[in-house]
Amino acid sequence: MFLILTLALLPLGLIALVASLQAIRGADLEKEALLRVAVTQSARKLTADLQSDRTALQLSVNAMASGRADTGMCGRLRFFLTTQDKGALFYIYDRNGKRLCASPEPEPEGIAVKDRFDRPLALLLPAAQYLVTRVRSSDGRVVALTYYGRAHLESVADPATALQNRQLVLSQGARRLVISRPSSIRDGQSTSLSARLDPPDIVLTMTIRDPPATLARMLSLFLPLVMWFAAAAVGWFVVNRLLIRPLVLLRRVVAAYEPGEVLEPMQRVRTPAQEIIALGDTFREISEDVATHEAEMAESLETQRKLTREVHHRVKNNLQIIASLISLHARGAHDLEAIEAYASIQRRVDALSVVHRNHFAELEENRGVGVRALISELSASLRGTAPAHARRFAIQIESDNLHISQDVAVPVAFLVTELVELAMILAPGGNMRISVQHDPERDDRAVLSMQSVGLQASDEMSQLLTERYGRVLTGLSRQLRAPLDYDGDRGRYAIAITVIA
Known part of the structure; x- marks a missing residue:
């Protein structure tokens, strides 16, 4: 036996x-x-x-x-x-x-x-x-x-x-x-x-x-080999089939998830482990909550966009009504000084209206106000409301493709309006060169410069700055948080403005 x-x-x-x-x-x-x-x-x-x-x-x-x-x-x-x-x-x-x-x-x-x-x-x-x-x-x-x-x-x-x-x-x-x-x-x-x-x-x-061969080492290699291999094979088979493969499939389903979808991982994963089934149900519930919240956020965003459009539309209409009222009062005035005062006020209202209109046009893409379009439209408006003796006043524009925020656009528009009006008063038959160039040293900076013969240093220029324009220009430069440089010999004003990089 x-x-x-x-x-x-x-x-x-x-x-x-x-x-x-x-x-x-x-x-x-x-x-x-x-x-x-x-x-x-x-x-x-x-x-x-x-x-x-x-x-x-x-x-x-x-x-x-x-x-x-x-x-x-x-x-x-x-x-x-x-x-x-x-x-x-x-x-x-x-x-x-x-x-x-x-x-x-x-x-x-x-x-x-x-x-x-x-x-x-x-x-x-x-x-x-x-x-x-x-x-x-x-x-x-x-x-x-x-x-x-x-x-x-x-x-x-x-x-x-x-x-x-x-x-x-x-x-x-x-x-x-x-x-x-x-x-x-x-x-x-x-x-x-x-x-x-x-x-x-x-x-x-x-x-x-190489380590020396010993009797214990030789025995440890021969005796438990078969049992170890069998136990490892059985254990690997059970764990792989019942735990690892379902988890791998669940991970792939979750990795392929896109926001807004509803996960159904247990339709692809088959396993007797209740913990994995509960985990798949949890992922499905979370995806349902995310999809619901995204739908609500999208609806709220659309409502907010409509409200914003309505507010901008009403503000634009109100500015147009104010400009029309000023124009009506100006037509009824007989005093030349009063007519000029109405025209000056109307130019500033038009400047604010131009800023708002350009801001509303760029609002959908959230790029800010385009500097070139703003100054071009503002120049056309200023020439249209210029005094009769300054109707031949020319404005030349050189601007890079830059964008600014509304907080910068408003003082920029008023600054251009003030200096153009001042140049029209001092040199009605001259011209104005407006340049906006990007600062090569800083991505978020540009230089706005305005040059005209009428802005050259003179006694009349000094008197107008002292009586009216000087304080306004100083206040606008403070709003732009930059010094307003003046070159009297060239008749040139320059200031650094913040642009959207």
């Missing part, structure tokens, strides 16, 4: 043995792949660190060679290398052997004075336990030597993967520099892989020691 049972269980034993051997072989291949990734990663990290320092040093030596280096360059370079490379030492010399910049520590031995400008660009110094790199200026008059100690090289080349009992060695021809040693060296096999650095004549070699 014992013999029969042994022969019956023999196939299971052979299967377990073959599986264990395959697992050991796979582990070895995985270890080799991990070692290859680790040494490649370490070589790349070390190359990137050296290239970063080389770039900083190249810029510095070029600046020193050309005489463009400032007094703080050495300090910045020392701070950069100290921050990036703990333990790195650098020394910069010219062809005469003068030290231009250096670390406070003494320079390690290994590079003779006459060999400072020689090749190669990188050199191993096994006796001094350093890796030294050379960076020469473009004209070859300045050189920078950087010394990297073992501690720094090990820190940079340390791979992200957890490889135990490893050794890192840098090689350059017959030169070898061991930068890290294994924590414990035991007899047994070892695996080594190499990767080249930049410069390519330096090779980084990583060696790992």
Whole structure:
């Protein structure tokens, strides 16, 4: 009976043995792949660190060679290398052997004075336990030597993967520099892989020691293998079918959700887990609430838009009624001074109406008031209401495609109105040049300038500014929060205004 049972269980034993051997072989291949990734990663990290320092040093030596280096360059370079490379030492010399910049520590031995400008660009110094790199200026008059100690090289080349009992060695021809040693060296096999650095004549070699084979380890590999595999397979099947797959499908449904839709995730997900079903119902209820709230917000927004249109329409009509009443009173006046006063008031009401009309036109796109359209319409209105002796007054406009808020548009319109009216009084047969140019130094600024022969400095100009226009212009400049610059010789006013970027 014992013999029969042994022969019956023999196939299971052979299967377990073959599986264990395959697992050991796979582990070895995985270890080799991990070692290859680790040494490649370490070589790349070390190359990137050296290239970063080389770039900083190249810029510095070029600046020193050309005489463009400032007094703080050495300090910045020392701070950069100290921050990036703990333990790195650098020394910069010219062809005469003068030290231009250096670390406070003494320079390690290994590079003779006459060999400072020689090749190669990188050199191993096994006796001094350093890796030294050379960076020469473009004209070859300045050189920078950087010394990297073992501690720094090990820190940079340390791979992200957890490889135990490893050794890192840098090689350059017959030169070898061991930068890290294994924590414990035991007899047994070892695996080594190499990767080249930049410069390519330096090779980084990583060696790992294989742990010794013990009886306990061999037993642990053979005995529980079949039971572990069966339990893992059954567990994975149950969890994947009943938990992971339903959750993945639920996540895909939720990820594809668009605001305004109503989720029905449980129509696609089939699972006996009541918790997942409850989670799907919760997502559906949340989507219903979001859809309801978005519909209400859209309806409220449309109502608010209609109310805003109505308010703007009524304000525009009221301004037109006021302008018409002023025009009627002006027609009934017989005194020339009263007629001019009515016309002046009407011009300011028209200016406010123009601002409001342009603001209402741009309200739907929420871009603000267009400066070019505002000044063009305002200029046409001012010429239409100009006094009879100033009907030939010309207005030239040069404006970039800019937009301003209503808070800026109102004082701008009044400022243009005041200065155009003042120029019409002083030089009715002249012209006015209005320019609005974007400030290249600031995206949210533009310069409004107005120039006319009538605005040139004169006694009559000073009297009008003192009696009437000066206080108004000062108040408008305060509203725009910028000084109003005046050039009396050129007859030019200029002020900075805020635009919508």
